[in-house]
Amino acid sequence: VIKHALAVINGPNLNLLGLREPHLYGNKTLAIICADLQQEFISQAELTFFQSNHEGAIIDFIHACLGKVSGMVINPGAYAHTSIAIRDAIAATAIPCVEVHLSNIFARENFRQESIVASSCLGLICGFGAQSYSLGVRALLPHI
Ligand code: DQA
Numbered sequence: 001v002i003k004h005a006l007a008v009i010n011g012p013n014l015n016l017l018g019l020r021e022p023h024l025y026g027n028k029t030l031a032i033i034c035a036d037l038q039q040e041f042i043s044q045a046e047l048t049f050f051q052s053n054h055e056g057a058i059i060d061f062i063h064a065c066l067g068k069v070s071g072m073v074i075n076p077g078a079y080a081h082t083s084i085a086i087r088d089a090i091a092a093t094a095i096p097c098v099e100v101h102l103s104n105i106f107a108r109e110n111f112r113q114e115s116i117v118a119s120s121c122l123g124l125i126c127g128f129g130a131q132s133y134s135l136g137v138r139a140l141l142p143h144i
Pocket of ligand 1: 014076101
């Protein structure tokens with residue numbers, strides 16, 4: 001069985017999951033979410049996890065995915081709403097990518113109701129808490 005190499009990328013403040021506004025983002029830490037995700041897809045995918053609070057570091061990591069992974073799932077955090085540069089990095093690599101968010105960004109403040117990054121992704125999944133990551137990997141697999 002061939003296992004697909006996939007990257008799961010998390011942007012700013014997601015290192016504080018579990019502590020951070022649990023009413024919005026739940027009680028699970030990012031480490032737990034990542035471990036559960038790898039377990040769930042153990043037979044299909046080998047996941048590489050990356051988190052950074054720095055826009056440029058996220059862009060560097062996306063570039064480094066070229067030739068190494070066949071798909072990406074990204075929760076860009078607030079950079080979803082601001083970062084043309086992350087959007088362009090995903091487009092530049094042409095690696096299939098799914099954007100995910102824990103919260104339903106369309107049910108929140110106006111400034112969250114647009115994603116710049118989504119236009120370089122296959123699609124966007126949001127509002128399902130930690131399950132958004134799982135749905136993201138499931139959505140990605142048929143495209144790689
Ligand atoms: C988030 C939604 C963003 O608007 C916010 O800035 C985050 C978390 C989510 O997963 O729901 O940092 O990406």
